[in-house]
Every structure is written in C-alpha cells, then in structure tokens.
Amino acid sequence: MAARFIYIHLGLLIMALLMTSACTERIDIELDSTYQRLVVEAAVTSDSVRHHVLLSVTSDYFSNQPAGQLENAVVELSFEDETMQLMESTEIPGRYESPIAFSGVPGTTYTLTISQIDVDEDGVTERYQASSTMPGGSEIESVELRHYSTPLVSGHSVILFAYNPVDRPDWFGFKLIKNSDVLTDTLTKYSVFSDELFDTGYFPGLPVGFLSDDNPREALYSGDTLTLEMDCIEEAYYNFVTEAQLEIAGSYPLFSGPPANVVSNIDNGAQGYFAAYSILRFTVIVE
C-alpha cells in the first residue's frame, strides 16, 4: 500500500513538475524604429601593436543584417602632447589603424576623437570624443589549473595568484587562450572582476575562468598550453562590460531589474566603448 502510494505520488509529482517547468517559445512582436547612432569599439593596450578602432552604426533591432560599417571618418588618438590620425583600412570597412605600432603606458590618458561624419543623416557632421586612462600596477604570481567534477559540470578551473595595488580599488578583465585559440572571443565570454569588496593587495587563488570538459573547444588535455590574459581596466569599462553582459543575457522577473541602455564613455549619444588597459599574461602547460 505504501509503495503504491509512493508510486502514485511520484507520478503526480513528475507530471506536475513537467507541467510547471518553464518553457520558451519564439514570438513575433513589432518594435519601434530608431535613428542611427555611432558605435565605437576601440582600445589602447600596453601591447606593442598597431592599435585599431572599429566604427559602425546602430540599426533597427530586427534589421537582421550585419552592422553597417562607418567609412570616411576622421579618427584621431591623442595622449600627452602627441596626436596621431588613424588610417582607414582598405581591407576591412570601418576599421581605422594607428600608423605605427606603439604600446600604451599605464597612467596615461588617451583621447579618441571621431569627426567629419554624419551618422544621424541630418546633413550636419558630428564630432565624438572619449577618454580613458590606462590602469596598471598589478603582477601575476602564478596560474594554476584544477580539475573539478560537480553534479552539474566538470572541467578545469583557472586559478589566479596575483598582486594588485592595495591603496585603491581595481578592476580586471580576463581572457583565455588555449594553444592559439582565443576562447574568450566574444563580449559575453570576457570575464571581469572588481576587488572593491576584498582589496587585500593579493589574489590568493581567484577563480577567473572555467573550461568545461563537455565543450571540445575548451576541454584541456596533456600538452595543451593555456594562456591567461589579465587586463587592468578602468571602473567605467568594467561597468560597460557587466551592463552589456546583463543586457545580452536577458531579464527575468526573479532576478532582473528593468532593461536599460549600456552606458558608454563616448559623448554625443554614441554607443560602445573606448578603453585603455594594460595587459599581463601567464602561460601554463597542461600536465
């Protein structure tokens, strides 16, 4: 009798759980149109490279076309007493590159100016500007890989040991490169961290990434190399990344506030971000 009751109950419970579990479904809705805005994706880093700026424009949400690239802009980068004009790429529309390779210096403020463009197509050209000061002062001590297996996932956790300035809050971004494959190749995979709450000057084993055994691209095997790139970023860029990741992830009544625009550091209503950050790297070989 007891067993029968348990079976009946289990059946009802499973049926109830199946029917109460959340389901998703595509729906058609009509959205408003909006005017075109400038979108900037730009960075100056401590790497010695030809730095570049990507310019594009916004489109209606369901336009379902690749982003329109913005050509023929005048793009200038200035820092200290120097100003350089970035050259428009002949191969990639909307890409503007510095004429020479150079490395950014922590503590320096870089200003990006974009002009001679009429993004909103009102017949009047606009000028946009953004500034970013490159943080620095951190040092990676070591990186460890530890394998975990939990009821939900199994894989390698990337553990960071590093020193960071103790006299101020710092913000960091982390990228992972397996062999030569940049695993964190989209904004959603770029992880950021703030030491505002635990600012002891040392990361005594901070988990900064997880590589799942179930994902062939991420799974690590003996002999693989894994490079951790640690970016020392500004607070505003940290906020930009976290806000953008929230908006991309979507919103749910239990956990989310109302959707809102991601705050940009570019003036005049442009979207995107211009960031200056210093880069530290550490490579480990999987045993």
Added chain:
Amino acid sequence: MLRISFALILCFFLISLESFGKSTVSGHVRDAATGEALIAANVIILELGTGTSANEYGFYALSIEPGSYTLIFSYVGYATISRTIVLEDDMVLDMELRESLLELEEVSISSQRNNSNITQLEMGSTSLPIQSIRKIPALLGEIDVIKAIQLLPGVQVTSEGSSGFSVRGGGRDQNLILLDESVVYNASHLMGLFSIFNNDAIKDVKLYKGDIPAHSGGRLASLLDIRMKEGNSKQFAARGGIGTISSRLTLEGPIVHDKVSFLLSGRRTYADLFLLFSKDENLRDTRLYFYDLNGKVNYRINDNNRIYLSGYSGKDTYANKEFAGMVFGNRTLTLRWNHIFNNNLFSNFTLLNSHYFYDLGTPEGSEQFFNWNSALDDYGFKADFTFFPRPEHKVRFGASGTFHVIKPGEVSAISTGGIRQRLELTHNHSLENGVYLSGESKLGEKLALRYGLRYSMFHNVGPTTIYHYDEEFQLVDSSYYTQGDFFHFYHGLEPRIAANFLLGEQQSVKASYSRTRQYLQLASNSTAGTPLEVWFPASPNIEPQLSDQVSVGYFRNFLDHKLQSSVELYYKKMNNAIDFRDHAQLLLNPRMDGEIRVGESTSFGAELYVKYETGAFSGWISYTLSRTMREIPDINGGKAYPAPYDKPHDVALVLSYVIIPRISVAANWIYSTGIPYTVPSGRYEIMGNIIPLYTGRNKYRFPDYHRLDLSVTIKGKRRTGRRWRGEWNLTAYNAYARKNIWALNFIQDESFPDLTYAEMTYLFSIVPAITYNFIF
C-alpha cells in the same frame, strides 16, 4: 496640522465625557464549537437601532442608559442569537454563536441579511474568511491566502505565479503583512510560487487598501492583517491534508477546558524525500523542501485578562551536501496580553519579534568555501486601548515602537590558496515609533465618521557609516556614528479620515483620506523578487516615502443584501517614491543608497466589486480600471513612465457552487492587461555580440494575461458517531493552458549571429493536482 491635532484631542475629550451616567454591557463573542473569537461579529441593540462590532479578540462593549434592551448577535455563516437584558449596572454578557448549517460548513452563509458593507465606515478594505479562501482553486492545490488576496479589486499580482502583490499601484514592499501583529518581511516560499501562510492555521484575513487604520503604519499601500486561530478551547480537533507537493497537519484543543488552549500546525513539502531512493549519490544528498510551523497557546486567566503566545517558523532549503545550498526563512513571535480595565475600556499589550534571514554558500571545509548571509530582526511593542463611551462612539489610542536591526550582508570565503577573507556590510539600526488616536462617531441616523491621527517617528541609530554623495551620486565623503548615536530623525503626522453617509439600508456613499509614511523599503528592482533581497531604512540620504490618498465609493446591495456591490474611485500621490538607477547593484553593495533615485508616483483608478452569496452559490467579480505612473528625474530621461505593475484593466471572476452537499465545484477566471515592459528599438554589435538599444522605459506591454482555474471537491459520506471527515479536491490550474508570458527576451541566433528574435518564457501549462483533506 497642529490645529487639527488639537481639535481632534478636544473632540476625543468631549466624547469621553459622554460615558458618564451610562452602564456598559460588554463581553466576548465566540464560536460555540471551538471557542474561537469571532472577529467583527455584530452586536445590535434592537430598541436603539445602533450597535457595534467585536474587535480582533471578539470583545465588544456598549455603554447605554440603564433599561431593558434586546441585543442581537450575528456573524456571517452563524445563526443569529438575540438576548433580552435588563441593564442597571455594568454587566458582562459573553455570547457563543453556532454555525448555521453544519452540512455546508465550507459555504459562507449569512443567516441574517448582512448589510455591514453598507453601514461600516471602512472602505477600500475586504475581509476574507478562511472558509472562502479554501474554496478558491489553487496552484498545485496549495490553498493560499495571498493568491486569494490577488483576486480582489485594486490588487494585482506582480509576476506570474508570484506571491508578491501590488495594491493600488504600490510596490510589493509597500504592503504591511502582519501575522498576529508581527511583520512578515518575505511571505514567499519556493521563489514566490507559494506564500508562507498555512491555511489550516489561519482564522481571518483582512486587507486595507486605502483607509488604513491609524493604529497601523509604516507602509504606503496596504495593511494585510492575518490572524491565526487561537486553538479549540472546547475539544481536541485535528485537520490536515495530503497534497501533490506538501502535506499538512494541524492539532488543536484545550489544555484546560475553556481556559487554556493550543494550536500546532505544520506543513512540509516532500519532493526531496523521494530523492533518498535515488541511486545517484548526489541526488540522495540533495535537500529541496520548505516547511511552516505555526503554534499558539492562549490562557484565559479570568474575565478581564487573557494571554496569547503565538509564533511562526518557516524555512526553504535547497541544498546539496557536497556542493552548495541556500536556506531562507521567517520567524515571528507574538506575546499579547488582553486586559479589560473596566467594561468600556479594553486594552492589549503586545511584545513582538520578527526575523528574516538567508544563508547560501558551499559546505564548510570545501576547497572553495564561501558563505553569504543576511538577516533582519524587529523587536517591538504595542500598547493599544479601545474606549467605548457610547454605542455611537468608539475611541482607540495607543503607541508602538520597533527597533529594526538589519544585517545587509556578510560574506566569508576561503580561497584556493587557503586564505580566509571576510566582508561584512555595515549593519543598519533604527527605531520606529508611533502614537495614535482615532475615533468613530455616528452623527445622527445617516452620517458616521472615523477620524484618526498617527504621529510616526523614525531614528537612525549607530553604529553605522553614512556615505555622502554629490549631485551626480558620486561618493564624496562618509561619516561614522558610534553605538547608541541617534544621528538622524524623521517624523510626521499621518491623518486618516473616513465618512459614511447612509442612503437607506441598501446603499451608502463613503469617502476617505489617508496619509501614510514608509521608513523601510526593499532593495529590489525586479518584479517577482528573490529571497536574497534586503530591506534598508530611511537615512540622511533617503527621505521617507509619503503617500496621500483620497477615495470615494458608492455601495449598493440588491436581493435582500445577497448581492453586494461597490464602486470605489481613488487617487493616490506618492512623494519620495523610490526607484533605482539603471543597472543598479543591489546585492552586497555597501553604498546602496547611491543607487537610489527618488521622484513621484501617481496612481488613480476605479474598482468595481460585485459579490453574491446564497446557500449554494457564491462568488465575486472584481474589475479595476487604473493607471500608475512614475516620474523620477534621473530615470527615463526625466519623462513619466508606467510603473512596473501598471495594468489598466484587471478582472477576476471567482465562483463556487455546491451541487449537492457532498460535491462542490469552483472556478476562477482572471484577465488583465499585460504588464509594461522595456523592449529594444535598435541594436549594435560589440565583440561579436548584439546589444539591445532602448528608447524608453516600459513603452511596450506584454500580451494580455488570462487564465482559468477549476476545482472539484468531493466530500466523504458522513457517518453518525464518526468524527473523521474527509474530502478529495481536484484542481486544474490554467485549465485551458494559456501561455502567459513570464519573461520576454531578445536573443541573438547562435548559428546566424546577425539574426535576432524575441523569445517568451512561460511558467505554466495546465497544472493538475489532487489533495485529500481531513478533519476529525
């Protein structure tokens, strides 16, 4: 305002003089079978055509000229009793009423034609006896007080399936939820799908939407006053049920007959008990349940003194022994002493404690250990006096004080390197006090007034750190206050006025004005809410929220009061209304007051309520036409936007029908305009991801919401001499499987990254459930 206060006090003094030369008949009105106090039972003096109603403890008092009178005692669903008395000196007359039709005990039947909705002063309030709530079809068969409240006019569910509710455009933290006078800070189980109130332990539920009595304060929008049963003082009894997700059992009875009684009630879900049979060790180690435990003891010392001790403890646990877990719960404790000073002065003294906590993290000893916890404690007292100088007048006065201790968050972590790190956000201490004076007077045959004044005070108390911000909300400085520092003070008068003008026995016109202040608020900008939310107090950076509400209503009964109807109009303006900046960080933020944006909120609407009751058929229709808008300078570019719970049209149809005494059916149908939502107009691409671009908050609405719930209750045959009575209850929630949107998101296609689409998430299709209930 001071002149008004003086005039009111003078008025009360003059009223109190009226009791001289009168004699008082007083007593308690109780259920004959259980000894439970009958809250708001009517006591009418036939010869004078006037009377009173029993208070929350069943006490009534009538001070009248000596003489012979006929007193009529009545209560909805109970047989009316009349008693002839010869009143010379003060006398005590306790009365016990019997339920009118035992076979149909679950059906509220008025043996007298009750027109209290016409004559009572209150407007914007609804009392729901637990018997009515039990008839409403419920999700997974879990009868739920708050889900029943959500079917009333002016009350809107904040999110599909949620226990949160919005009253007349207010936020879900603007409802004062009291369980035996103790504040319940989070009334949700299982992420909001169920409320913490076990219906077997509840006696009475009353919601005040506008005309909140002066003896209560601290929230802008509503007072939900839930009273637990006292425990059967006549005989031992048990009630319980075995349901699809939980079972419950309530025991009650006399410890000393008619003197000391107890109630003990428990409920627990048991999905995880079946996990113990799993072959998977991880599943065997998983705990997933919630429970509620209600207890109450009351001791009638003598006719003039009675003590009640009641408490609640409930907890949700989702945990795996080896991996991680989360626990959260409430605890309330109320100690009350009813003391009757003399026959026309009733008093109640209360000591209170409320506790809410959550705790989550990984198990102690795990390699990457972390623990995050938060708690809120209230320690309070109330002293409440009711003076009955004449049947036409009633005066209530008293004081209350609550010390709030909020621990917003504490995090401990042990890193992989074995170093322990700890963060504890500054605790908030505050003292919230109130004194009040209110009265009810009948001026002639037609006009009745209720007038009250509450003076509320709020102190911030050290130790704590207060941060200072510039106009751009950037941190500029901070101040530290030591322990015991009363470093900031808010206070203000809160007048409450109501009038009722009778247009005969069948109709009346009512009007009310009330001002309320709120000193504590919830740090949440989500609509459904999570257990991880914390409350935070008014402070030098956050002024208390203030609401002024006016309402008028027309009440009309038909068919000898069997059909009761009302139309109420209201307008409410809330100053210092709180919202949060875009992408506010509300968890573990030591400077949360920097995330707050303040402005105005306006709500107005019309509420139609039609209720019908006969022996077999009962139900109601409610329709609310309303708008709620917020205007906050730093949000939505300073332009007004619909509040998150703004639903212009909201309809609830609640019906039940007893086909034969053993079989009854019930149905709800709910319809409302979809909630406002922010959707993108444009998009842009950064690092391979498409980011939405918005052009206004809450400009779009979800598709309209509607749902039908059905239930059938089949009672077992009653056998003479057998106390056991059982019934089967079958419910179908969302009977026609409407896919109501719970969340709407805009997704970038993984295979074709330039493509985007809208995706809705819905929680429920049809949800059947079966419950067996019993009583003996």
